[in-house]
Amino acid sequence: MGTIIDRPRRDGSIAFLAQISLMREGETVFRQSKTFDRKPAAAAWIKKREAELAKPGGLTKARVGKSSPTLADAIDRYTAESLRQAGRTKLQVLRTIKQHDIASLRCGEIASQDIIAFAQTIGKKAKPQTTANYLAHLGAVFAIAKPAWGFDLDPQAMSDAAKVAKRLGLTSKSRERNRRPTLPELDALMKHFGVAKRRRPDSNPMQLITAFAIFSTRRLEEITRIQWADLDEANSRVVVRDMKNPGEKLGNDVACDLPAEAMRVIRVMPRSDGAIFPFGADAISAAFTRACKVLEIVDLHFHDLRHDGVSRLFELGLNIPHVAAVSGHRSWASLKRYTHLRQAGDKYAGWPWLDVLASPT
Numbered sequence: 001m002g003t004i005i006d007r008p009r010r011d012g013s014i015a016f017l018a019q020i021s022l023m024r025e026g027e028t029v030f031r032q033s034k035t036f037d038r039k040p041a042a043a044a045w046i047k048k049r050e051a052e053l054a055k056p057g058g059l060t061k062a063r064v065g066k067s068s069p070t071l072a073d074a075i076d077r078y079t080a081e082s083l084r085q086a087g088r089t090k091l092q093v094l095r096t097i098k099q100h101d102i103a104s105l106r107c108g109e110i111a112s113q114d115i116i117a118f119a120q121t122i123g124k125k126a127k128p129q130t131t132a133n134y135l136a137h138l139g140a141v142f143a144i145a146k147p148a149w150g151f152d153l154d155p156q157a158m159s160d161a162a163k164v165a166k167r168l169g170l171t172s173k174s175r176e177r178n179r180r181p182t183l184p185e186l187d188a189l190m191k192h193f194g195v196a197k198r199r200r201p202d203s204n205p206m207q208l209i210t211a212f213a214i215f216s217t218r219r220l221e222e223i224t225r226i227q228w229a230d231l232d233e234a235n236s237r238v239v240v241r242d243m244k245n246p247g248e249k250l251g252n253d254v255a256c257d258l259p260a261e262a263m264r265v266i267r268v269m270p271r272s273d274g275a276i277f278p279f280g281a282d283a284i285s286a287a288f289t290r291a292c293k294v295l296e297i298v299d300l301h302f303h304d305l306r307h308d309g310v311s312r313l314f315e316l317g318l319n320i321p322h323v324a325a326v327s328g329h330r331s332w333a334s335l336k337r338y339t340h341l342r343q344a345g346d347k348y349a350g351w352p353w354l355d356v357l358a359s360p361t
Contacts, residue, residue, distance in 0.1 A: 002046030004039060013124070015101070018042035020049055022059065030059060034109070035101040037117050071110060072103040074145045074153060081148075093137045107145065108152035115161035119170045132171035135162055180308040181300055183347070186210075188295045189288075190353050196287075204279045206287050208265050210305065211357055212277070214348075215261035217309035217327045219244060220302055224281045228272060236263050243328050257325045259313075261348070264358045310335070312347055 005017040016039045022030040032049065036042040052058050075094050097103055102110065102118040115135070122131045135158075142158040145151035165171045181189075193206035213223060222240050230239040236258045243254045258266070269276050288302045306327075313323045320335060329335045348354075 002050060004042045004046070007035070011124075013037075016042040018046050020046060020053070022053065034105065037120055041113065041117065068106045068108055069151050070103065071105055071107060071141075071153070072098045074107060074141050074149075074151050075103065077149060077151075078141045078144070089133075090137050093134055094141075097134065097138055106152075110153065110157060112157040112160040112164065115158060116164055116168075116170075119161070119165045123170050128170060128172035129174040131165070132173070135165060135171060177301070177304065177307065179299055179301070179304045180311060181297075181304060183351070185295075185297050185300065186353075188297070189291055192291050192295060193287075196291075204284060204287060206284070206291070207353070208268060208357055209277060209279070209284055210288070211353065212262055212265040213302065213305040214309045214312075215259050215265065216256075217306050217313070218256075219306060220284060221281050223277050224275065224279060224284070226276045227274060228276055231266065231276065233263070233266075236260070240328060254328045256328050259326060261354060264354060268358060308347075315344060316346055317344070 002018060002020045005019065007015040007017050009015055016036045017033055018036060019033045020031070021028055030053070034042075034045055036045065075098055079091065079094060097118075100118055100121060102114055105114060115138075119131050119135060122134050126134075139155075139158050139162065142153045142155050145153040146155070162171070189210060190207050193210065197203055197205065197207065209223065212218070213220070216223070218226070218240065222243065225241050226238055227241075230241065232238065232255075237255055238258055240254050240256050243252050266276060272278070285302055291297075292300050310323060310327050313326060324330070324335060327335070
C-alpha cells in the first residue's frame with residue numbers, strides 16, 4: 001500500500017513524498033520512494049508503480065533496479081570522462097542539478113514526467129532561458145549514458161520532456177543582448193578603476209583590461225588565456241586558444257587580427273614568459289560588476305564590451321570578412337546580431353583614455 005507524506009522545503013514550498021512498501025510474511029521485502037511537486041502526480045506514480053510490481057517478475061526486476069546507478073552517478077561519470085573541456089557554466093549547472101531530488105533517482109526510473117517536474121522546480125526561481133540551459137546540459141548526459149556506460153537513461157524521455165517544457169512555456173531561447181556602453185559610462189568606469197588602482201597598486205589593471213576587451217573584441221576568458229608566445233607583433237595578430245564555438249572548444253585555436261588600439265594596450269603590459277594578462281577571469285568579472293553597481297550603471301556586463309567592439313568595426317565601414325578576422329566569427333549568421341549601428345565613423349575617435357593608458361607612469 002502506498003502513502004504520501006507532505007515535506008516542507010526550505011523555500012517554503014511543499015514536496016510530496018510518495019512511498020511504497022511491500023510485505024511478505026510479516027517482513028518488508030521492498031521499499032521505494034519518490035518526491036513530487038504535486039500531490040496528484042505522487043498518487044499517479046504510486047498507482048502505476050504498484051501495478052508494475054504486481055506483474056510477474058515485477059518485484060525481481062525492481063530489486064535489481066534498486067542497485068542501478070543514479071542520475072548523480074551519471075553526471076559524475078560524464079564530468080570525469082568527457083574529453084571535451086566543459087565550460088564553467090556547464091559544470092556549475094551539472095553540480096546544481098545534483099542538489100535536486102531528480103539526481104537521487106535511479107537512471108531506469110526517470111521518465112519525462114520527472115524531468116518536467118525538475119524543470120518546473122527550476123522555473124520557480126529562474127527565467128525560461130535559464131531552465132532551457134539546465135535541460136540542455138542535462139540532455140548531454142542523457143545522450144551518452146546508455147551507449148557509453150550502459151546506464152539506463154532514456155534519451156527519448158529527455159526529448160519528450162524538452163518538447164513539453166517548450167509548449168508549457170517553461171523554456172525559451174535566450175534573448176540576444178544589444179546593450180552597449182556609452183562614452184559617459186566608460187568614462188566613469190575608467191575613473192573608478194584608476195582610483196582603485198592608485199589605492200591598491202597590486203590590484204588588476206582594470207583600465208587596460210577594459211580597453212583591450214573593447215578594441216580586441218575578445219571574450220573575458222580568452223583575454224586571460226592569451227600568451228606572449230601567441231602574439232605576432234609584426235603583423236598585429238594573436239592566436240586565441242580554445243575559442244568558443246558551438247560543438248567545438250578544446251583545440252579550436254584561431255588567429256585573429258588586433259586593431260591598432262588593442263596593440264597599444266598590449267605594448268603597455270609587462271613582458272613575461274606567460275600570459276599577457278595574467279589575471280583571473282572571476283576576479284575581473286567581479287571587479288567590473290562591483291564598479292557598475294557603485295556607479296549605478298544599469299544592466300552592463302563585461303561581455304557587452306565585446307558587443308560594442310564588434311559593432312564599432314562595422315560602424316568604421318569594415319566589411320564582414322575584415323570584422324570576422326578580428327572577432328573570430330565564422331559566419332554572417334553569427335555576426336549579424338552585432339550590427340546594431342548607432343553612427344557612422346569611430347565612436348572612440350579622440351577618446352582620451354587611450355593616450356592615458358599608453359603612457360603609464
